[in-house]
Structure formats: structure tokens, C-alpha cells
């Protein structure tokens with residue numbers, strides 16, 4: 001996990017479109033951020049052009065350093081995201097970022113297992129694409145959504161060890177790259193595994209040998225109940241695990257202590273850590 005420098009920038013909206021179930025994809029021109037952002041980092045973004053508008057934290061889905069742009073996928077849940085959904089291409093917002101630490105595969109691990117749920121999917125997709133581009137390891141990417149999956153999907157006939165053949169829905173963009181993906185939901189979407197993401201992950205992990213399991217490192221981002229279940233799953237199978245936490249954030253630069261969580265170090269000593277600048281990614285064993 002590495003810390004990033006925070007840059008204030010005017011964020012020009014270059015694309016903004018609605019996806020199903022009140023999800024939106026917004027592209028922002030923020031060259032400093034785009035040049036530096038790593039998977040797991042987030043930005044603190046004003047939700048209107050008013051420079052005094054309250055900012056909200058959003059993970060980065062993808063960066064294009066040569067175009068100077070980043071993409072954010074968000075769902076409207078309240079005042080801030082509701083206001084953001086009203087901004088137009090050409091509007092200028094205020095961005096701080098990249099903020100926080102990043103997902104990083106440990107040097108002694110070779111089987112990254114990436115788990116993304118709901119609005120935790122964006123940094124997982126970003127990390128999968130970066131790991132794939134490095135071509136050193138091939139991640140297994142499992143994603144869960146209880147609303148319409150925000151990206152194009154299709155059914156595959158390719159099977160994966162341990163994964164039920166009925167769980168054949170994949171994210172098209174990652175599958176086209178050759179990255180293994182599977183999707184889950186309890187909403188009965190065709191080809192989705194009908195259960196929780198850690199249950200689907202267990203299907204895959206159970207068929208690994210002890211040597212292979214020792215190579216697995218889990219990376220997860222999603223709602224709190226999912227993270228708690230993923231932490232328990234990782235503990236059960238003795239897997240290394242990094243979790244990206246969500247907390248309400250006021251300043252997002254480490255100044256207000258409004259986002260602190262209790263983290264327990266290896267000796268059992270508890271520390272208060274700021275999710276914005278000490279995280280958002282923490283070792284699962286230190287959180288739960």
C-alpha cells in the first residue's frame with residue numbers, strides 16, 4: 001500500500017451519462033490526478049460548480065494519463081450525489097486527489113482474488129486492469145450487485161475451476177482482455193451466481209491446493225456487511241486480505257479526524273486511524 005500526494009484541481013466534466021438504476025459515469029479532466037492515481041485511490045469532488053459546495057469521496061474507476069482524464073462511477077443516494085447527477089458536460093467542479101493508499105499485490109503472492117460489491121466495484125476494475133497490464137499475474141475478479149450491473153455483460157462457455165457452470169455471466173470489458181470474471185447477485189439476473197460474493201469466492205478457493213492457497217491475496221471493496229463477510233472468509237481459509245473501507249468524510253485530507261476507525265496492530269494494540277489518509281485500504285486482520 002502506498003501513499004499518494006493530494007492535488008487540488010479544477011475538474012472539467014468531459015462526459016456524463018446515466019446508467020440503469022440511478023448509476024452514472026462521469027469523466028473529468030484532471031491532468032495531475034490522472035497522471036498519478038493508482039487503483040484504490042479516491043478523489044474528493046464538489047458535487048456542483050459552486051466552489052464552496054460540499055465535497056464527496058469517490059474512487060477512481062479508470063485513468064487516461066495521456067488525455068488527462070479519470071472516470072468515476074457513482075450511484076445517487078442523497079443530496080450530494082443527487083446534485084452531481086445534474087452537472088453538465090463543460091461544467092467545472094473542484095477536485096482534491098488522488099487521496100489515500102492504493103491496492104498493491106504483496107511480493108510473495110501470485111494469485112490476486114479481487115472482490116467488488118456495489119459502488120465498491122470501480123477500484124476493483126481499475127486494479128484488475130492494472131494487474132493485467134503488468135502481465136505478471138492474472139487476477140480472479142468477482143463482482144456483486146443488487147441493482148443492474150453497471151457495465152456490459154455476456155455469458156461465457158468457458159468454465160473456471162470450482163465455479164458452477166451456471167454462473168456464466170462475465171463483465172465483457174475484462175473478459176475481452178482475458179481477465180477471469182464472474183458476477184453474483186440475489187436478484188436472479190441471468191447467469192449470475194445466486195448468492196453472496198464470499199460464497200462464490202469460496203467455490204474457487206476450496207478447489208485450490210494448500211500451496212496455491214498460500215499464494216492467494218484477497219482485495220475487497222464494497223458495503224460494510226460484505227467487507228465483514230470477506231474478512232471472515234479470508235480468516236477461515238487463512239488468506240491474506242486487504243479491505244477498502246468507507247466512512248463519511250468532511251475534509252478528506254487528514255485534518256478533521258471525522259473518518260477515524262479503530263485499527264488493531266499485530267501486537268493487539270488498538271490505534272485510531274483516519275480512513276482518508278491512513279487508508280482507505282487496511283489489512284483485514286487489523287479491522288475485524
Ligand SMILES: Cc1cc2nc3c(=O)[nH]c(=O)nc-3n(C[C@H](O)[C@H](O)[C@H](O)COP(=O)(O)OP(=O)(O)OC[C@H]3O[C@@H](n4cnc5c(N)ncnc54)[C@H](O)[C@@H]3O)c2cc1C
Nearest residue numbers: 056057058059073074075077078079080081119246247248
Ligand atoms: C473512499 C470512498 C470511496 C467511495 N467511492 C464511491 C464510488 O466510487 N462511487 C459511489 O457511488 N460512491 C462512492 N463512495 C460513497 C459516496 O461517497 C457516498 O455515496 C456519498 O458521499 C453520498 O453523498 P450524498 O450527499 O449523496 O448522500 P448523503 O445525503 O450524505 O447520504 C445518503 C445516504 O448514503 C449513505 N452514505 C453516505 N455516505 C456514505 C459513505 N461514505 N459510506 C457509506 N454510505 C454512505 C448513507 O446511508 C446515507 O443515508 C465512496 C466513499 C468513500 C469513503
Ligand code: FES
Nearest residue numbers: 252254256257276
Ligand atoms: S475526513 Fe477529515 S480526517 Fe478524514
